[in-house]
Amino acid sequence: MKVTDLTGGRPVAVIGAGLVGAGWAIVFARAGLPVRMYDRAPQVLESAPALVAQQLAQLDAYGLLPEPADVIRARISVAHSLRDALDGAAYAQESVLEQVDIKRQLMEEIDALGFADLIVGSSTSGFPASDFALNLAISPRVLVAHPVNPPYLVPIVELVGSPQTAPSTIDWTHQLMEAVGQSVVRVNKEIEGFILNRLQAVLLREAWTMVADGVASADDIDKTIRDGLGWRWSFMGPFETIDLNAPNGVADYAVRFGPLFHRIAASRDQQRPWDAQLIAEVEGQRREKLQASQLNERRSWRDDQLMKFAVHRRKAAGG
Numbered sequence: 080m081k082v083t084d085l086t087g088g089r090p091v092a093v094i095g096a097g098l099v100g101a102g103w104a105i106v107f108a109r110a111g112l113p114v115r116m117y118d119r120a121p122q123v124l125e126s127a128p129a130l131v132a133q134q135l136a137q138l139d140a141y142g143l144l145p146e147p148a149d150v151i152r153a154r155i156s157v158a159h160s161l162r163d164a165l166d167g168a169a170y171a172q173e174s175v176l177e178q179v180d181i182k183r184q185l186m187e188e189i190d191a192l193g194f195a196d197l198i199v200g201s202s203t204s205g206f207p208a209s210d211f212a213l214n215l216a217i218s219p220r221v222l223v224a225h226p227v228n229p230p231y232l233v234p235i236v237e238l239v240g241s242p243q244t245a246p247s248t249i250d251w252t253h254q255l256m257e258a259v260g261q262s263v264v265r266v267n268k269e270i271e272g273f274i275l276n277r278l279q280a281v282l283l284r285e286a287w288t289m290v291a292d293g294v295a296s297a298d299d300i301d302k303t304i305r306d307g308l309g310w311r312w313s314f315m316g317p318f319e320t321i322d323l324n325a326p327n328g329v330a331d332y333a334v335r336f337g338p339l340f341h342r343i344a345a346s347r348d349q350q351r352p353w354d355a356q357l358i359a360e361v362e363g364q365r366r367e368k369l370q371a372s373q374l375n376e377r378r379s380w381r382d383d384q385l386m387k388f389a390v391h392r393r394k395a396a397g398g
Protein backbone atom coordinates (compact mmCIF):
# COMPACT_ATOMS: atom_id res chain seq x y z
CA MET A 80 0.00 0.00 0.00
CA LYS A 81 1.22 3.53 -0.75
CA VAL A 82 2.27 5.30 2.41
CA THR A 83 0.02 8.29 1.74
CA ASP A 84 -2.98 5.93 1.38
CA LEU A 85 -2.11 4.43 4.74
CA THR A 86 -2.05 7.82 6.44
CA GLY A 87 -4.99 9.17 4.43
CA GLY A 88 -2.74 11.99 3.22
CA ARG A 89 -2.35 13.24 6.81
CA PRO A 90 1.00 14.31 8.25
CA VAL A 91 3.07 12.53 10.85
CA ALA A 92 4.52 14.25 13.90
CA VAL A 93 7.91 13.80 15.50
CA ILE A 94 7.86 14.80 19.17
CA GLY A 95 11.37 15.50 20.41
CA ALA A 96 13.67 16.89 17.73
CA GLY A 97 17.01 15.64 19.03
CA LEU A 98 19.28 13.12 17.37
CA VAL A 99 16.67 10.41 16.92
CA GLY A 100 13.71 12.71 16.24
CA ALA A 101 15.59 14.46 13.43
CA GLY A 102 16.48 11.06 12.00
CA TRP A 103 12.85 9.93 12.03
CA ALA A 104 11.78 13.16 10.29
CA ILE A 105 14.05 12.16 7.41
CA VAL A 106 12.64 8.61 7.29
CA PHE A 107 9.06 9.85 6.97
CA ALA A 108 9.76 12.79 4.63
CA ARG A 109 11.95 10.63 2.38
CA ALA A 110 8.94 8.33 1.96
CA GLY A 111 6.77 11.25 0.82
CA LEU A 112 4.97 12.15 4.06
CA PRO A 113 4.52 15.67 5.43
CA VAL A 114 6.29 15.81 8.80
CA ARG A 115 5.87 18.20 11.72
CA MET A 116 8.68 18.39 14.25
CA TYR A 117 8.13 19.59 17.79
CA ASP A 118 10.52 19.96 20.71
CA ARG A 119 9.86 21.67 24.02
CA ALA A 120 13.34 23.24 23.91
CA PRO A 121 13.09 26.22 21.52
CA GLN A 122 16.82 26.16 20.70
CA VAL A 123 16.61 22.46 19.69
CA LEU A 124 13.61 23.17 17.49
CA GLU A 125 15.37 26.13 15.94
CA SER A 126 18.44 24.10 15.03
CA ALA A 127 16.52 20.99 13.90
CA PRO A 128 15.96 22.08 10.25
CA ALA A 129 19.71 22.72 9.81
CA LEU A 130 20.53 19.33 11.33
CA VAL A 131 18.05 17.65 9.00
CA ALA A 132 19.39 19.56 5.98
CA GLN A 133 22.94 18.53 6.83
CA GLN A 134 21.97 14.85 7.14
CA LEU A 135 20.00 15.02 3.88
CA ALA A 136 22.98 16.56 2.10
CA GLN A 137 25.18 13.67 3.24
CA LEU A 138 22.63 11.11 2.04
CA ASP A 139 22.34 12.95 -1.26
CA ALA A 140 26.11 12.90 -1.73
CA TYR A 141 25.99 9.10 -1.58
CA GLY A 142 23.01 8.87 -3.95
CA LEU A 143 20.81 7.54 -1.16
CA LEU A 144 17.80 9.79 -1.72
CA PRO A 145 14.90 9.04 -4.07
CA GLU A 146 14.34 12.75 -4.74
CA PRO A 147 16.38 15.96 -4.48
CA ALA A 148 17.26 16.79 -0.87
CA ASP A 149 15.42 20.13 -0.95
CA VAL A 150 12.17 18.45 -2.06
CA ILE A 151 12.39 16.10 0.93
CA ARG A 152 13.45 18.90 3.25
CA ALA A 153 10.42 20.98 2.18
CA ARG A 154 8.07 18.30 3.55
CA ILE A 155 9.40 18.90 7.07
CA SER A 156 7.97 21.76 9.06
CA VAL A 157 8.37 22.95 12.61
CA ALA A 158 5.43 23.13 15.03
CA HIS A 159 5.56 25.44 18.03
CA SER A 160 3.22 23.51 20.30
CA LEU A 161 2.34 19.89 20.91
CA ARG A 162 -1.20 20.61 19.75
CA ASP A 163 -0.01 22.16 16.47
CA ALA A 164 2.23 19.16 15.86
CA LEU A 165 -0.48 16.57 16.49
CA ASP A 166 -3.59 18.26 15.12
CA GLY A 167 -4.71 16.14 12.16
CA ALA A 168 -1.66 13.86 12.30
CA ALA A 169 -2.09 10.16 11.63
CA TYR A 170 0.95 9.08 13.62
CA ALA A 171 3.37 10.56 16.14
CA GLN A 172 6.86 9.26 16.77
CA GLU A 173 7.72 10.12 20.38
CA SER A 174 11.49 10.71 20.62
CA VAL A 175 11.93 12.64 23.87
CA LEU A 176 14.50 12.00 26.59
CA GLU A 177 14.85 8.46 27.90
CA GLN A 178 13.20 9.17 31.25
CA VAL A 179 10.09 7.31 32.18
CA ASP A 180 8.48 10.24 34.04
CA ILE A 181 8.97 12.55 31.04
CA LYS A 182 7.47 9.96 28.70
CA ARG A 183 4.52 9.40 31.04
CA GLN A 184 3.85 13.12 31.34
CA LEU A 185 3.98 13.52 27.58
CA MET A 186 1.52 10.63 27.10
CA GLU A 187 -0.86 12.32 29.55
CA GLU A 188 -0.53 15.61 27.62
CA ILE A 189 -1.19 13.84 24.32
CA ASP A 190 -4.13 12.03 25.88
CA ALA A 191 -5.61 15.29 27.15
CA LEU A 192 -5.52 16.75 23.64
CA GLY A 193 -8.03 14.05 22.69
CA PHE A 194 -7.10 13.37 19.07
CA ALA A 195 -9.32 10.34 18.62
CA ASP A 196 -7.45 8.25 16.04
CA LEU A 197 -3.84 9.35 16.52
CA ILE A 198 -1.36 6.47 16.88
CA VAL A 199 1.78 7.06 18.95
CA GLY A 200 5.00 5.07 18.62
CA SER A 201 7.73 5.57 21.22
CA SER A 202 11.42 5.49 20.33
CA THR A 203 12.32 4.37 23.86
CA SER A 204 15.49 2.28 23.98
CA GLY A 205 14.27 0.00 26.72
CA PHE A 206 11.12 0.93 28.66
CA PRO A 207 8.10 -1.24 27.92
CA ALA A 208 5.05 0.88 27.02
CA SER A 209 3.45 -0.42 30.24
CA ASP A 210 5.89 1.77 32.17
CA PHE A 211 4.47 5.01 30.74
CA ALA A 212 1.33 4.47 28.67
CA LEU A 213 -1.26 2.53 30.68
CA ASN A 214 -4.79 3.51 31.71
CA LEU A 215 -5.25 6.43 29.35
CA ALA A 216 -7.86 6.85 26.64
CA ILE A 217 -5.00 6.68 24.15
CA SER A 218 -3.41 3.49 25.63
CA PRO A 219 -4.84 1.20 22.90
CA ARG A 220 -3.12 3.46 20.35
CA VAL A 221 0.36 3.58 21.94
CA LEU A 222 3.20 1.17 21.26
CA VAL A 223 6.98 1.07 21.28
CA ALA A 224 8.63 1.61 17.90
CA HIS A 225 12.31 1.37 18.80
CA PRO A 226 14.80 2.38 16.09
CA VAL A 227 18.56 2.26 15.77
CA ASN A 228 20.37 5.53 15.25
CA PRO A 229 20.26 6.90 12.61
CA PRO A 230 16.95 5.36 11.55
CA TYR A 231 17.31 6.64 7.95
CA LEU A 232 20.41 4.45 7.53
CA VAL A 233 19.89 1.47 9.82
CA PRO A 234 16.44 0.14 9.00
CA ILE A 235 15.44 -2.05 11.96
CA VAL A 236 12.48 -1.02 14.11
CA GLU A 237 11.19 -3.11 17.00
CA LEU A 238 7.43 -2.92 17.57
CA VAL A 239 6.14 -3.81 21.03
CA GLY A 240 2.67 -3.22 22.42
CA SER A 241 1.64 -3.05 26.06
CA PRO A 242 -1.16 -5.39 27.18
CA GLN A 243 -3.49 -2.43 26.51
CA THR A 244 -2.27 -1.79 22.94
CA ALA A 245 -4.87 -2.78 20.34
CA PRO A 246 -3.60 -5.40 17.86
CA SER A 247 -4.83 -3.10 15.07
CA THR A 248 -2.40 -0.40 16.31
CA ILE A 249 0.53 -2.78 15.94
CA ASP A 250 -0.67 -3.99 12.52
CA TRP A 251 -1.12 -0.45 11.22
CA THR A 252 2.27 0.70 12.50
CA HIS A 253 3.87 -2.39 10.99
CA GLN A 254 2.44 -1.40 7.60
CA LEU A 255 3.51 2.21 8.08
CA MET A 256 7.08 1.28 8.99
CA GLU A 257 7.43 -1.04 6.02
CA ALA A 258 5.93 1.57 3.73
CA VAL A 259 8.58 4.10 4.83
CA GLY A 260 11.37 1.57 4.23
CA GLN A 261 12.06 0.23 7.73
CA SER A 262 12.63 -3.43 8.57
CA VAL A 263 10.09 -4.47 11.19
CA VAL A 264 10.61 -6.86 14.08
CA ARG A 265 7.60 -7.65 16.24
CA VAL A 266 8.39 -8.30 19.88
CA ASN A 267 5.57 -10.50 21.13
CA LYS A 268 5.98 -9.83 24.85
CA GLU A 269 7.02 -6.79 26.80
CA ILE A 270 10.58 -7.13 28.05
CA GLU A 271 13.04 -4.48 29.15
CA GLY A 272 15.49 -3.61 26.36
CA PHE A 273 13.41 -5.50 23.74
CA ILE A 274 15.50 -7.75 21.48
CA LEU A 275 18.26 -5.53 20.11
CA ASN A 276 19.49 -4.09 23.37
CA ARG A 277 19.16 -7.43 25.17
CA LEU A 278 21.42 -9.02 22.55
CA GLN A 279 23.80 -6.09 22.86
CA ALA A 280 23.69 -6.42 26.65
CA VAL A 281 24.82 -10.04 26.52
CA LEU A 282 27.72 -9.17 24.25
CA LEU A 283 28.75 -6.19 26.39
CA ARG A 284 28.47 -8.21 29.59
CA GLU A 285 30.96 -10.71 28.23
CA ALA A 286 33.22 -8.02 26.72
CA TRP A 287 33.53 -6.09 30.01
CA THR A 288 34.07 -9.30 31.98
CA MET A 289 36.85 -10.48 29.69
CA VAL A 290 38.64 -7.14 30.10
CA ALA A 291 38.14 -7.35 33.89
CA ASP A 292 39.58 -10.87 33.92
CA GLY A 293 42.55 -9.85 31.75
CA VAL A 294 41.52 -12.23 28.96
CA ALA A 295 42.12 -9.66 26.22
CA SER A 296 42.42 -5.94 25.55
CA ALA A 297 39.36 -3.89 24.64
CA ASP A 298 40.80 -3.46 21.15
CA ASP A 299 41.29 -7.18 20.60
CA ILE A 300 37.69 -7.76 21.69
CA ASP A 301 36.55 -5.06 19.24
CA LYS A 302 38.71 -6.66 16.57
CA THR A 303 37.03 -10.03 17.12
CA ILE A 304 33.71 -8.48 16.15
CA ARG A 305 35.11 -6.11 13.50
CA ASP A 306 37.17 -8.72 11.64
CA GLY A 307 35.23 -11.80 12.74
CA LEU A 308 31.62 -12.15 13.81
CA GLY A 309 30.61 -8.77 12.38
CA TRP A 310 31.35 -9.84 8.81
CA ARG A 311 28.54 -12.38 8.86
CA TRP A 312 26.30 -10.40 11.18
CA SER A 313 25.88 -7.68 8.59
CA PHE A 314 23.78 -10.07 6.52
CA MET A 315 22.68 -12.93 8.78
CA GLY A 316 21.80 -13.46 12.42
CA PRO A 317 23.05 -15.93 15.04
CA PHE A 318 20.52 -18.66 14.26
CA GLU A 319 21.20 -18.66 10.53
CA THR A 320 24.93 -18.52 11.31
CA ILE A 321 24.84 -21.72 13.35
CA ASP A 322 22.40 -23.39 10.94
CA LEU A 323 25.11 -23.07 8.27
CA ASN A 324 28.01 -23.95 10.56
CA ALA A 325 27.29 -27.66 11.02
CA PRO A 326 26.91 -30.09 8.11
CA ASN A 327 23.30 -30.92 8.98
CA GLY A 328 22.08 -27.59 10.25
CA VAL A 329 21.09 -26.11 13.56
CA ALA A 330 20.11 -29.37 15.33
CA ASP A 331 23.46 -30.89 14.34
CA TYR A 332 25.20 -27.72 15.61
CA ALA A 333 23.35 -28.04 18.93
CA VAL A 334 24.68 -31.58 19.38
CA ARG A 335 28.25 -30.64 18.45
CA PHE A 336 28.57 -27.29 20.22
CA GLY A 337 25.60 -27.03 22.63
CA PRO A 338 27.58 -28.30 25.65
CA LEU A 339 30.40 -25.79 25.01
CA PHE A 340 27.98 -22.86 24.84
CA HIS A 341 26.10 -24.14 27.88
CA ARG A 342 29.34 -24.29 29.91
CA ILE A 343 30.27 -20.76 28.82
CA ALA A 344 26.83 -19.41 29.77
CA ALA A 345 26.85 -21.25 33.11
CA SER A 346 30.26 -19.75 33.96
CA ARG A 347 28.70 -16.26 34.00
CA ASP A 348 25.88 -16.68 36.48
CA GLN A 349 27.38 -14.16 38.90
CA GLN A 350 26.87 -10.75 37.37
CA ARG A 351 29.06 -7.84 38.36
CA PRO A 352 28.10 -4.24 37.59
CA TRP A 353 30.59 -2.28 35.50
CA ASP A 354 32.62 -0.88 38.40
CA ALA A 355 34.55 2.40 38.40
CA GLN A 356 37.96 0.74 38.16
CA LEU A 357 36.93 -1.38 35.19
CA ILE A 358 35.36 1.59 33.43
CA ALA A 359 38.58 3.58 33.99
CA GLU A 360 40.59 0.69 32.53
CA VAL A 361 38.50 0.52 29.35
CA GLU A 362 38.37 4.32 29.11
CA GLY A 363 42.18 4.39 29.32
CA GLN A 364 42.53 1.75 26.60
CA ARG A 365 40.08 3.54 24.32
CA ARG A 366 41.74 6.96 24.81
CA GLU A 367 45.05 5.43 23.79
CA LYS A 368 43.39 4.42 20.52
CA LEU A 369 41.32 7.58 20.09
CA GLN A 370 41.76 10.85 21.95
CA ALA A 371 38.62 12.46 23.35
CA SER A 372 39.17 15.40 21.00
CA GLN A 373 38.93 13.00 18.04
CA LEU A 374 35.58 11.46 19.01
CA ASN A 375 33.50 13.72 16.75
CA GLU A 376 35.77 13.16 13.78
CA ARG A 377 35.49 9.42 14.32
CA ARG A 378 31.66 9.70 14.57
CA SER A 379 31.64 11.36 11.14
CA TRP A 380 33.88 8.57 9.85
CA ARG A 381 31.42 5.98 11.28
CA ASP A 382 28.46 7.70 9.58
CA ASP A 383 30.44 7.78 6.35
CA GLN A 384 31.12 4.06 6.60
CA LEU A 385 27.43 3.43 7.24
CA MET A 386 26.49 5.37 4.10
CA LYS A 387 29.00 3.44 2.01
CA PHE A 388 27.59 0.26 3.47
CA ALA A 389 24.02 1.36 2.69
CA VAL A 390 25.09 1.99 -0.94
CA HIS A 391 26.66 -1.46 -1.07
CA ARG A 392 23.56 -3.12 0.44
CA ARG A 393 21.35 -1.36 -2.07
CA LYS A 394 23.52 -2.52 -5.00
CA ALA A 395 23.69 -6.05 -3.61
CA ALA A 396 19.89 -6.13 -3.37
CA GLY A 397 19.71 -4.97 -6.98
CA GLY A 398 17.95 -1.69 -6.11
Ligand SMILES: NC(=O)c1ccc[n+]([C@@H]2O[C@H](COP(=O)([O-])OP(=O)(O)OC[C@H]3O[C@@H](n4cnc5c(N)ncnc54)[C@H](O)[C@@H]3O)[C@@H](O)[C@H]2O)c1
Nearest residue numbers: 095097098099118119120123174175176177202203204228
Ligand atom coordinates in the same frame (compact mmCIF):
# COMPACT_ATOMS: atom_id res chain seq x y z
N1 LIG B 1 20.53 8.00 20.60
C1 LIG B 1 20.35 6.75 20.22
O1 LIG B 1 21.26 6.07 19.74
C2 LIG B 1 18.96 6.13 20.32
C3 LIG B 1 18.66 4.98 19.57
C4 LIG B 1 17.38 4.44 19.65
C5 LIG B 1 16.41 5.03 20.46
N2 LIG B 1 16.74 6.14 21.19
C6 LIG B 1 15.69 6.75 22.01
O2 LIG B 1 15.17 7.89 21.34
C7 LIG B 1 14.73 8.84 22.31
C8 LIG B 1 15.41 10.19 22.03
O3 LIG B 1 16.80 10.02 22.15
P1 LIG B 1 17.84 11.08 21.55
O4 LIG B 1 19.16 10.40 21.53
O5 LIG B 1 17.29 11.68 20.31
O6 LIG B 1 17.83 12.20 22.71
P2 LIG B 1 18.13 13.76 22.57
O7 LIG B 1 18.54 14.19 23.92
O8 LIG B 1 19.04 14.03 21.40
O9 LIG B 1 16.70 14.39 22.20
C9 LIG B 1 15.61 14.38 23.08
C10 LIG B 1 14.82 15.66 22.87
O10 LIG B 1 13.56 15.55 23.55
C11 LIG B 1 13.19 16.87 23.93
N3 LIG B 1 12.13 16.78 24.92
C12 LIG B 1 12.21 16.36 26.19
N4 LIG B 1 10.97 16.36 26.75
C13 LIG B 1 10.10 16.77 25.80
C14 LIG B 1 8.69 16.97 25.76
N5 LIG B 1 7.92 16.74 26.81
N6 LIG B 1 8.13 17.39 24.60
C15 LIG B 1 8.90 17.64 23.52
N7 LIG B 1 10.24 17.48 23.51
C16 LIG B 1 10.83 17.05 24.63
C17 LIG B 1 14.49 17.49 24.42
O11 LIG B 1 14.43 18.91 24.41
C18 LIG B 1 15.50 16.92 23.42
O12 LIG B 1 15.74 17.83 22.35
C19 LIG B 1 15.05 8.26 23.69
O13 LIG B 1 13.93 7.59 24.19
C20 LIG B 1 16.16 7.26 23.35
O14 LIG B 1 16.27 6.22 24.29
C21 LIG B 1 17.98 6.72 21.12
